Amino acid sequence: MANILFFTSIMLLSFYLTEQTKSSHDNMIANSDIKTNTLKSVENFGPNSGEEENIMMLLGTRGVEAATKSKKPYKIRNPRYVIDNQNHKEFDARKRWPQCKTIGEVYNEGNALLSWAYATTGVFADRMCIATNGSYNKHLSTEELISCSGIKASANGWVRDGLAWEYFKTHGLVSGGSIYNTNDGCQPSKIPPVCNLPTKINKRTCVDYCYGNDTIKYNHDHVKVRYYYHVKPKDIQKEVQTYGPVTAALNLYDDIFLHKSGVYTLTKNAKYVRLQYVKLIGWGVENGVDYWLLVNSWGNEWGQNGLLKIKRGKYGCAVESFVYAAVPKIK
Numbered sequence: 616m617a618n619i620l621f622f623t624s625i626m627l628l629s630f631y632l633t634e635q636t637k638s639s640h641d642n643m644i645a646n647s648d649i650k651t652n653t654l655k656s657v658e659n660f661g662p663n664s665g666e667e668e669n670i671m672m673l674l675g676t677r678g679v680e681a682a683t684k685s686k687k688p689y690k691i692r693n694p695r696y697v698i699d700n701q702n703h704k705e706f707d708a709r710k711r712w713p714q715c716k717t718i719g720e721v722y723n724e725g726n727a728l729l730s731w732a733y734a735t736t737g738v739f740a741d742r743m744c745i746a747t748n749g750s751y752n753k754h755l756s757t758e759e760l761i762s763c764s765g766i767k768a769s770a771n772g773w774v775r776d777g778l779a780w781e782y783f784k785t786h787g788l789v790s791g792g793s794i795y796n797t798n799d800g801c802q803p804s805k806i807p808p809v810c811n812l813p814t815k816i817n818k819r820t821c822v823d824y825c826y827g828n829d830t831i832k833y834n835h836d837h838v839k840v841r842y843y844y845h846v847k848p849k850d851i852q853k854e855v856q857t858y859g860p861v862t863a864a865l866n867l868y869d870d871i872f873l874h875k876s877g878v879y880t881l882t883k884n885a886k887y888v889r890l891q892y893v894k895l896i897g898w899g900v901e902n903g904v905d906y907w908l909l910v911n912s913w914g915n916e917w918g919q920n921g922l923l924k925i926k927r928g929k930y931g932c933a934v935e936s937f938v939y940a941a942v943p944k945i946k
């Protein structure tokens with residue numbers, strides 16, 4: 616029964632999102648040259664897409680567009696980004712873009728199966744800052760995503776690939792900090808990060824005005840992504856060092872709760888808990904072990920100031936398998 620309900624709600628939501636896309640005149644124009652809207656079609660899509668990339672360059676478009684003939688989107692050379700094709704042994708997005716305050720910030724989801732929301736919103740904000748070289752340097756509203764998109768994680772933490780990104784593409788997101796009870800941006804967090812809140816307090820309502828900083832106009836505050844895509848394991852580093860952090864999801868095992876220092880490696884008898892979404896902001900080598908540098912959403916007290924170094928490849932909880940990113944739409 617629970618399964619049927621779950622799948623029904625996913626289907627209704629997909630239908631809802633499709634209808635939303637259709638009804639928006641703005642989006643119809645924006646999408647008129649992008650016929651392939653599924654993630655599958657963009658899987659082979661790395662920072663350097665070869666010949667098609669050059670064709671698109673000649674057309675003079677910016678960011679990501681669909682190539683007319685193949686209907687496949689390609690990233691093209693964009694003066695907003697410094698293409699970095701080097702093999703860095705170590706990389707930390709906080710050091711590469713020190714002007715972008717959001718990159719290293721750690722939030723607290725309060726054990727509410729919301730890691731998907733913090734990871735995607737965080738990457739979106741980081742990438743807005745990187746693409747604008749710091750002129751857009753704001754928090755984006757996790758609150759609006761959670762209370763207005765209708766997206767919910769299943770009991771094992773999973774959210775259908777790309778759902779949040781699809782929301783950022785069609786609806787966009789207003790500004791708003793993730794710290795409870797501030798006037799940071801249009802829609803800052805309304806719910807304190809506390810475990811097991813009474814349902815009444817935890818109930819979120821979607822509103823279409825700014826209640827944080829009420830001098831901001833809700834209708835003019837949304838920013839959107841132009842395109843979102845799956846990043847293959849071999850493309851993760853080049854993606855991050857040119858365009859900024861990406862979201863990743865890892866299989867969470869119970870030994871991670873005890874992890875304090877060094878590089879986390881899955882231990883033999885650990886029990887599977889669920890899926891956890893994180894922000895991948897870099898990598899390095901420690902005592903001969905290659906690791907990914909991840910920002911989790913369990914507050915600053917957890918792990919190494921809220922961050923986690925996880926072994927790359929085998930015994931790294933499949934962190935390379937579910938990597939997604941998006942290019943923001945800059946006017």
Ligand SMILES: *[C@@H]1O[C@H](CO)[C@@H](O)[C@H](O)[C@H]1NC(C)=O
Nearest residue numbers: 694695713714747748749750
């Ligand atoms: C980006 O901003 C920094 C200052 O924050 C400045 O030094 C640098 O020249 C800028 N880069 C570009 C390409 O505008």
Ligand SMILES: *[C@@H]1O[C@H](CO)[C@@H](O)[C@H](O)[C@H]1NC(C)=O
Nearest residue numbers: 798799800828829830831832
């Ligand atoms: C509120 O937003 C306005 C417009 O973006 C900004 O100038 C102002 O500094 C903000 N106020 C606070 C308290 O953040």
